[in-house]
Amino acid sequence: xxxxxxxxxxxxxxxxxxxxxxxxxxxxxxxxxxxxxxxxxxxxxxxxxxxxxxxxxxxxxxxxxxxxxxxxxxxxxxxxxxxxxxxxxxxxxxxxxxxxxxxxxxxxxxxxxxxxxxxxxxxxxxxxxxxxxxxxxxxxxxxxxxxxxxxxxxxxxxxxxxxxxxxxxxxxxxxxxxxxxxxxxxxxxxxxxxxxxxxxxxxxxxxxxxxxxxxxxxxxxxxxxxxxxxxxxxxxxxxxxxxxxxxxxxxxxxxxxxxxxxxxxxxxxxxxxxxxxxxxxxxxxxxxxxxxxxxxxxxxxxxxxxxx
Numbered sequence: 001x002x003x004x005x006x007x008x009x010x011x012x013x014x015x016x017x018x019x020x021x022x023x024x025x026x027x028x029x030x031x032x033x034x035x036x037x038x039x040x041x042x043x044x045x046x047x048x049x050x051x052x053x054x055x056x057x058x059x060x061x062x063x064x065x066x067x068x069x070x071x072x073x074x075x076x077x078x079x080x081x082x083x084x085x086x087x088x089x090x091x092x093x094x095x096x097x098x099x100x101x102x103x104x105x106x107x108x109x110x111x112x113x114x115x116x117x118x119x120x121x122x123x124x125x126x127x128x129x130x131x132x133x134x135x136x137x138x139x140x141x142x143x144x145x146x147x148x149x150x151x152x153x154x155x156x157x158x159x160x161x162x163x164x165x166x167x168x169x170x171x172x173x174x175x176x177x178x179x180x181x182x183x184x185x186x187x188x189x190x191x192x193x194x195x196x197x198x199x200x201x202x203x204x205x206x207x208x209x210x211x212x213x214x215x216x217x218x219x220x221x222x223x224x225x226x227x228x229x230x231x232x233x234x235x236x237x238x239x240x241x242x243x244x245x246x247x248x249x250x251x252x253x254x255x256x257x258x259x260x261x262x263x264x265x266x267x268x269x270x271x272x273x274x275x276x277x278x279x280x281x282x283x284x285x286x287x288x289x290x291x292x293x294x295x296x297x298x299x300x301x302x303x304x305x306x307x308x
Contacts, residue, residue, distance in 0.1 A: 007089050007190045008098040008306045013038070013283075014197030015104055015275035016268060017207040019295065021054055023197070024102035026299055028062045031100075031306045034092040036085055037066040038103030038112075041241050043081065046072040046227050049220045050243040052211065063097075072227060072238035078111040085112050086186060098306040104275055106282065113192070115185030117178040122170045130166045138165050146174045193305040196279050199292040204276070208268040212243065216261050221247055242267045 010033070012024045028035050037043060041051040045068035048055075053067055065088040070076050085101070085108075092099040101109075130138060135158040142165045143150040149164040167175040212220075224247040232239055243264045250260035280289065290298050 004189045007093040009190045010100045011194040012102045015272040018197040030303045033098040033100045034063040036088045038101045040105040043070045043076045044072045044238045078107045082112040113187040115182040119178045126170045194287040196289045198289045209265045212264045
């Protein structure tokens with residue numbers, strides 16, 4: 001990562017609706033920084049309103065990268081995003097500007113900072129066989145073939161159980177063994193200023209509720225209607241974005257307006273709760289975790305670090 005050596009990078013993260021975007025914009029304005037998206041839903045161009053992407057006016061006012069740059073017919077992986085993020089950080093470094101990563105997708109952060117495990121391509125036959133089995137059967141097999149992973153994973157985690165099982169069967173090594181050989185992370189090269197926003201939960205949930213009600217009346221229905229008209233594969237990430245199933249049900253007359261708003265707000269709160277728990281416990285202990293009363297103070301601290 002020599003090409004990124006010395007780059008100044010802020011990471012503003014936390015649960016949805018915690019105020020990440022507005023804080024990142026204030027920091028970018030004060031530092032002449034470049035805002036780089038680190039939210040897995042906001043990479044897609046089809047749903048600006050539903051995914052709470054910055055407005056067109058905000059994107060024009062300050063440099064924004066990796067927002068709405070992928071068509072919804074594609075599935076963006078963490079590896080693809082990390083490569084694009086490295087390029088955006090390098091571009092900012094070349095222009096003498098700090099990069100401000102903003103978004104709540106922890107997998108994206110880890111992939112960029114820690115790198116990727118060099119796991120070979122999985123044998124397609126093995127993958128097909130594993131993915132065709134129910135999670136209970138796969139978990140029982142994992143207990144025999146990779147007991148350490150079985151102990152670490154939930155017996156009902158369909159995706160992670162299948163992944164661990166297909167890795168041990170296809171490569172002969174456990175997924176944990178591969179993870180210890182991660183490569184390509186930028187953590188050791190850049191000057192990182194991380195900040196986790198963990199506001200009061202009642203404050204956060206009230207914002208979740210208000211956000212979707214506003215979205216519904218501000219073009220979200222038209223966005224989802226246009227997306228459904230494309231008849232994309234329902235398994236694509238964009239088709240499962242929070243708000244899309246609920247608005248789709250409204251458009252199909254399965255839910256009325258208030259029911260759709262309530263269902264989407266509940267889904268948003270559940271997602272925020274999961275993110276809150278993850279960010280409170282999983283990132284490094286020395287990453288500052290702050291509530292809404294401390295935003296202004298830490299904004300100044302991040303600005304100082306980026307301008308040193």
